[in-house]
Every structure is written in structure tokens, then in C-alpha cells.
Amino acid sequence: MLSVKNIHANIDGREILKGINLDIKPGEVHAIMGPNGSGKSTLASVLAGREEYEVTEGAVSFLGKDLLELSTEDRAREGLFLAFQYPVEIPGVSTTNFIKAAVNEKRKYLGQEPLDAVAFLKMMKEKMALVEIDQRLLSRSINEGFSGGEKKRNEVFQMAMLEPKLAIMDETDSGLDIDALRIVANGINKLRSPDRAILLITHYQRLLDYIQPDYVHVLYNGRIVKSGTKELALELEEKGYDFITDEVDLAANQ
Amino acid sequence: MNNITYFKDQFEQLQEANPKGTIADLRQNGFDAFTKDGVPTYRNEDWKYTNVSSLFDKEYQIAENSAITLTDVNAVRLPGYKQANELVFVNGHFIADLSTIRSSTTDLIVLPLEEAAKGEYKEIVATHLNQSSNYLNDGIHALNTSFINGAVFVHVLKGKEPEHPVYCYHILDARQHPALAQPRSLVLADENSRLQITESYTTLGASDSFNNQVMEVVVKENAYVEYYKIQNDTANASQVSSTHIRQIGRSYVHTVTVTLNGGIVRNNMNLVLDAAGNETHLYGLYLLKGKSHADNHTLIDNLKPNCFSNQLYKGIADDTSTAVFNGRIMVQPDAQKTNAYQSNKNILLSENATINTKPQLEIFADDVKCSHGCTIGQLDEEAMFYLRARGIPKESAEVLLLQAFAADIVDQIKPELLRSYVSKLIYEHLAIQ
Numbered sequence: 001m002l003s004v005k006n007i008h009a010n011i012d013g014r015e016i017l018k019g020i021n022l023d024i025k026p027g028e029v030h031a032i033m034g035p036n037g038s039g040k041s042t043l044a045s046v047l048a049g050r051e052e053y054e055v056t057e058g059a060v061s062f063l064g065k066d067l068l069e070l071s072t073e074d075r076a077r078e079g080l081f082l083a084f085q086y087p088v089e090i091p092g093v094s095t096t097n098f099i100k101a102a103v104n105e106k107r108k109y110l111g112q113e114p115l116d117a118v119a120f121l122k123m124m125k126e127k128m129a130l131v132e133i134d135q136r137l138l139s140r141s142i143n144e145g146f147s148g149g150e151k152k153r154n155e156v157f158q159m160a161m162l163e164p165k166l167a168i169m170d171e172t173d174s175g176l177d178i179d180a181l182r183i184v185a186n187g188i189n190k191l192r193s194p195d196r197a198i199l200l201i202t203h204y205q206r207l208l209d210y211i212q213p214d215y216v217h218v219l220y221n222g223r224i225v226k227s228g229t230k231e232l233a234l235e236l237e238e239k240g241y242d243f244i245t246d247e248v249d250l251a252a253n254q
Numbered sequence: 255m256n257n258i259t260y261f262k263d264q265f266e267q268l269q270e271a272n273p274k275g276t277i278a279d280l281r282q283n284g285f286d287a288f289t290k291d292g293v294p295t296y297r298n299e300d301w302k303y304t305n306v307s308s309l310f311d312k313e314y315q316i317a318e319n320s321a322i323t324l325t326d327v328n329a330v331r332l333p334g335y336k337q338a339n340e341l342v343f344v345n346g347h348f349i350a351d352l353s354t355i356r357s358s359t360t361d362l363i364v365l366p367l368e369e370a371a372k373g374e375y376k377e378i379v380a381t382h383l384n385q386s387s388n389y390l391n392d393g394i395h396a397l398n399t400s401f402i403n404g405a406v407f408v409h410v411l412k413g414k415e416p417e418h419p420v421y422c423y424h425i426l427d428a429r430q431h432p433a434l435a436q437p438r439s440l441v442l443a444d445e446n447s448r449l450q451i452t453e454s455y456t457t458l459g460a461s462d463s464f465n466n467q468v469m470e471v472v473v474k475e476n477a478y479v480e481y482y483k484i485q486n487d488t489a490n491a492s493q494v495s496s497t498h499i500r501q502i503g504r505s506y507v508h509t510v511t512v513t514l515n516g517g518i519v520r521n522n523m524n525l526v527l528d529a530a531g532n533e534t535h536l537y538g539l540y541l542l543k544g545k546s547h548a549d550n551h552t553l554i555d556n557l558k559p560n561c562f563s564n565q566l567y568k569g570i571a572d573d574t575s576t577a578v579f580n581g582r583i584m585v586q587p588d589a590q591k592t593n594a595y596q597s598n599k600n601i602l603l604s605e606n607a608t609i610n611t612k613p614q615l616e617i618f619a620d621d622v623k624c625s626h627g628c629t630i631g632q633l634d635e636e637a638m639f640y641l642r643a644r645g646i647p648k649e650s651a652e653v654l655l656l657q658a659f660a661a662d663i664v665d666q667i668k669p670e671l672l673r674s675y676v677s678k679l680i681y682e683h684l685a686i687q
Binding site: 048049050051071072073075076077082084087088090091092093098099101102105106109141142158162 | 634636637639640641642643644645646647648650651654655657658659661662
């Protein structure tokens with residue numbers, strides 16, 4: 001579904017990603033872990049199409065298409081979803097209208113009729129129950145005055161509504177207390193399906209207690225330096241990132 | 255400038271054809287002032303960013319008669335018209351035959367100003383007409399005064415709250431030649447009365463039009479006035495639209511000015527707070543594209559103590575458009591305990607657009623609270639990315655964000671029908687690339 005080959009990316013002339021390789025198949029859950037500054041969020045941004053990043057080398061194919069050739073909005077409409085680490089507050093734009101516009105843009109792109117008001121409301125109700133989000137939040141402006149937990153729940157709700165093929169969760173666990181984390185993780189778990197892949201980007205292992213990944217990758221200094229199964233995350237939790245990064249640094253110095 | 259000779263000729267004909275009296279004297283004073291001052295240039299500080307002299311290069315005709323029919327009027331009617339008093343102005347002249355007054359004469363009086371100046375309302379007209387010249391003392395205002403003709407007098411009687419709002423439709427007929435209109439109106443909201451006025455402007459035809467308008471509004475003790483100005487005319491339509499409101503009794507005034515399309519548009523929104531305890535809210539929105547030029551000058555003159563005023567003007571400038579905001583607040587020595595707030599927020603959408611914003615506070619009292627602020631920024635890139643990352647195309651994302659920017663001004667349009675109408679106009683205006 002997603003195939004990342006030797007991606008290098010710069011911001012302001014500084015190279016952040018230095019050759020990333022990653023293959024994700026439908027139904028799989030991958031976790032990318034790594035210390036601060038290793039390039040985790042940059043990878044998410046590059047995949048979603050943030051224009052500040054310049055891809056200097058490599059290729060990304062998504063469902064058989066050249067992802068890097070697609071605009072941000074077309075990537076979304078092809079089925080790529082980015083849950084933001086810091087969801088943006090947009091005063092004056094109602095959450096419901098925004099989600100309706102997003103859903104119908106995607107349908108239009110896929111050659112489907114737009115949802116009418118009744119069908120849309122029905123879908124909203126179902127998904128609201130699924131991710132445990134309050135109707136009152138959705139009648140407000142996008143994320144305006146939402147707590148950290150509410151913002152993340154809203155991201156998961158949007159994911160539920162847009163039914164992506166690949167969801168990239170950028171530090172969805174950051175800033176959440178344990179109750180909020182459980183609700184958000186439950187929502188994501190309910191959205192797991194055999195044809196949907198999920199890429200979890202996280203600094204901490206605790207999210208993976210709730211969402212069991214199939215694969216864990218360690219990103220360090222712009223490269224994936226170690227891949228394994230969920231046991232790798234436990235090992236990281238126990239020993240810290242040093243046990244891997246020291247090894248990498250040592251090898252680099254030899 | 256051939257126009258000056260033409261104006262002189264027209265002025266003399268007007269004076270000869272009409273009786274002497276208050277209005278004729280005012281016209282004479284106006285024309286003397288216009289002859290002396292001429293059209294303001296950028297050397298005049300108040301006109302520094304708006305060049306109106308170019309509007310005088312055209313061969314206008316001041317045409318009283320025009321082939322405007324009810325069909326034309328139907329095309330410019332605003333939502334809710336069936337419940338409104340509709341005042342139709344053609345080339346600046348109030349046309350009673352095309353107008354519909356639905357309120358009873360025990361609530362609302364609408365008369366040609368010339369008639370009002372002779373009869374029962376003589377004193378009122380003599381006292382209040384042209385008080386605006388104390389503030390708007392330039393050639394443009396003087397020119398309007400020189401041609402007071404076909405003007406209208408609107409009076410909400412004491413204690414009356416007409417259920418029908420007042421809609422003023424200004425139709426300029428530029429189908430045959432450039433049209434010059436100089437509408438003039440005097441509005442009085444008497445004690446304990448309530449009034450809602452909305453003005454809109456439509457130019458017919460492909461020639462240029464210039465609407466040089468003056469509306470004077472007098473607001474007495476305990477009256478409540480809402481005023482809406484909706485400017486969405488064609489790119490060949492220019493105007494200087496002066497609204498001069500005097501709150502001479504403790505009263506409440508709420509105004510919203512919305513400028514979408516037009517050529518050169520200059521709005522003077524003057525509030526004279528001449529009674530203790532007045533409350534005033536001014537809102538403005540300009541969404542400029544193409545070569546449009548919109549200049550909003552506001553003036554709040556605090557003459558008496560304990561007045562409150564709040565101003566919020568917001569706007570965007572795209573393409574090669576120009577926006578000007580000049581907000582002047584004066585606090586006179588007697589106006590202690592004045593609270594006056596002002597804010598102007600702008601979004602610059604193009605490298606070739608221009609925004610000039612200038613707050614101007616002149617405070618001569620020592621116990622006052624005044625604040626002002628202005629910002630010029632761009633669309634929030636993070637918000638743009640967020641919307642696009644959900645599949646909303648760039649153009650639609652821009653429209654969503656700009657609508658959101660405009661929303662807190664649109665929300666100030668209190669009548670629901672007008673509010674949704676303006677909302678729709680804004681959406682259409684922004685969505686057309």
C-alpha cells in the first residue's frame with residue numbers, strides 16, 4: 001500500500017530525512033519511535049505533503065500512485081489521513097460544515113454523489129458513538145477552545161468520517177492524560193480493519209500498550225536504524241533509546 | 255476640467271427653476287464652497303490615499319429623468335422587501351412613484367425634502383440640514399450640497415417603532431452616458447423611536463457612474479438606530495458615500511458597512527456624540543479584488559461625557575486592490591469618562607495589493623479610556639494546511655478561511671434575512687476566482 005524508498009528531505013536547506021525505507025501493507029499497524037529530533041514528524045509531514053519540506057531524493061508510492069506528485073488535498077482524497085500532533089484552531093469555521101465539506105470533496109474525487117443532509121447526519125451519529133465524542137464539540141468552530149484531549153479525539157473522529165486507507169497518527173498520545181489516552185486509543189482500535197493501515201508515530205511506548213503494532217521501527221538521525229516486532233518497543237521502554245543510538249553512533253565513528 | 259463649466263451651468267439652471275428659501279441658500283453656499291475649494295487632491299490629508307480627481311475627467315450628465323421602470327426596481331430589491339419601506343433613488347433623485355411606503359404616516363413620514371422644508375417640518379429641516387458641513391468641509395461634500403434636489407426627508411415620529419425597516423435602493427443609469435448621482439437625505443429618529451435603514455447601490459449599463467451621496471441622520475433621546483450599507487456595485491461604479499450621524503440625545507446607534515465590488519469607493523462614517531451616555535457601534539467589512547479601491551474614514555467626535563463607542567473594521571485586499579482605513583476619534587474637553595475602542599484587521603492576499611491603515615486619536619480630556627489597534631497579516635498557513643490535509647482544495651480552503659474572517663462582521667447584521675443575504679453575496683464574491 002505504501003512504499004517509501006530512500007527518502008531524503010530538507011527544511012531550510014537542512015537535511016532531516018537521510019534515506020528512509022518503509023513498506024506498509026493493508027491491515028498492518030506500524031509504529032515509528034525515536035528520540036526527539038530524529039525526524040518522526042518530518043516523515044509524517046513529507047507524506048502528507050507539507051510544502052515547507054523539500055524532498056531531494058527517493059520515491060513514495062501509495063496505492064500504486066506516485067505520492068510525491070499529488071497535492072496535499074489529492075493525497076487526502078486518495079485515502080491518506082494525517083492526525084495532527086497539534087490540531088489547528090480555526091475560529092469561524094464550524095466543525096460540522098468542515099467535515100461535511102471534506103467528506104463530500106472526497107466523494108466527488110472518487111466519482112460518488114455527495115451525501116445529503118440526512119445521510120451525513122446518520123454517518124456522524126454512528127462515528128460519534130464509535131470514538132466517544134460529544135455533539136457539542138462538533139457544533140463549535142474547529143478545535144476552538146478544545147482541551148488537548150478533545151482536539152485529539154476530534155482528529156480520530158475525522159479519521160472515522162473520512163475512512164482513510166492509511167492513517168498516520170503523529171504523536172497522537174502527546175499531551176494526553178491516561179483517561180484521554182485510553183479513549184483515543186480505543187477509537188483508533190475500533191478503526192482498525194483488514195484494508196486499512198495505520199502508522200503510529202510516537203515517542204513513548206505507552207500508546208503501544210493500547211494499540212498493538214505489528215511492526216516497530218526506530219528512527220534516529222533521519223534513518224530507520226532498527227526494525228522489529230512489538231517486543232522492540234518493550235525493550236526500548238526498558239533500556240531507553242541509548243542502547244540503540246549508542247550502537248549507531250559507535251558504528252558511524254568507526 | 256470641462257465638468258466645472260457643466261456643473262456651473264447645471265447649478266444655475268437648478269437655482270432658476272426653484273424658489274428661494276432654505277434649500278436654495280444652502281445650494282448657493284455649497285456651490286460657492288465648491289468653486290473655492292474644488293475637488294480634493296492627495297495634498298489634502300483626508301484624501302491622501304484616494305484620488306477622486308480622476309472621477310471628474312468624465313463627461314457626466316446629471317439626468318433627472320431616466321427610463322427606470324418597476325422592472326428595474328424589482329431586480330434590485332433586497333430580501334424582506336415585502337415588509338419594508340422601499341425608497342427608490344434614480345440618479346440620486348428620490349422617485350416617489352417607484353417607492354413603496356408601507357408604514358403608516360402615524361409612525362413614519364417620508365417626504366421630498368423640498369416639501370418638508372416648506373411645511374410642518376420647516377424648523378427641523380432648517381435646524382438639521384447640512385450640519386455635516388461642519389465636519390465634511392471639502393469640495394466633494396460642497397458639490398453634493400450645491401445640487402440638493404430630489405432629496406428626501408425621513409422622520410420616525412416620537413415613541414414609534416415602525417415594524418417595516420427602510421430600504422434605500424440607489425439606481426444609477428449609466429446605459430447611455432456616464433452617470434453622476436448626488437443623493438441627499440435627512441433622517442430624524444425622534445425621541446423613543448426605533449429605526450432600521452439599509453442602503454444598496456446598483457449601476458445599470460457599461461458606462462461609469464459616480465455616486466456622491468450624503469445622508470444626515472439625527473438621533474434623539476432614547477432612540478435606537480441600525481444602519482446598514484451594502485456596496486456590491488460594478489467595477490465601473492465609484493462613490494463617495496458620507497453618512498453623518500448626530501446623537502443629540504442619549505441614544506444607541508449600530509452601523510455595518512460592507513464593501514464587496516466597486517471602482518473607487520470612499521465611505522465617510524461620522525458619529526457626533528452630542529449627548530451624555532451615548533452608545534455607538536461601528537462595523538465594517540471590505541473584501542476587495544481586481545482594481546477595487548475602498549477607503550473607509552470613520553470619525554467619532556465625543557462632545558459630551560460618558561459615551562461609549564466601539565469600532566471594528568476588517569478587510570482583505572487581493573489582486574491589485576487598495577484598502578484604506580482611517581479611524582479618527584476625538585475626545586473634547588467636556589467628554590470625560592469617554593470609552594472609545596477601535597480595531598482594524600487586514601489580510602493582504604496579493605503582492606500587488608495595498609493596505610493603508612491609520613488610527614488617529616485626538617484627546618483633550620484627561621479621564622478617558624481609548625484604545626486602538628491595527629493588524630495586517632496573511633492567511634494562516636497552518637490552518638490552510640489543516641484544511642487541505644482533509645481533502646479540501648486550496649481555493650475552497652481559502653474561501654472557508656476568508657468567510658470565517660468576515661463572519662464576526664456579518665454577524666453584526668441583526669436582521670436575519672439581510673445577514674444571510676450578505677453571507678451569500680460574500681460567498682459568491684470570494685468563490686469567483
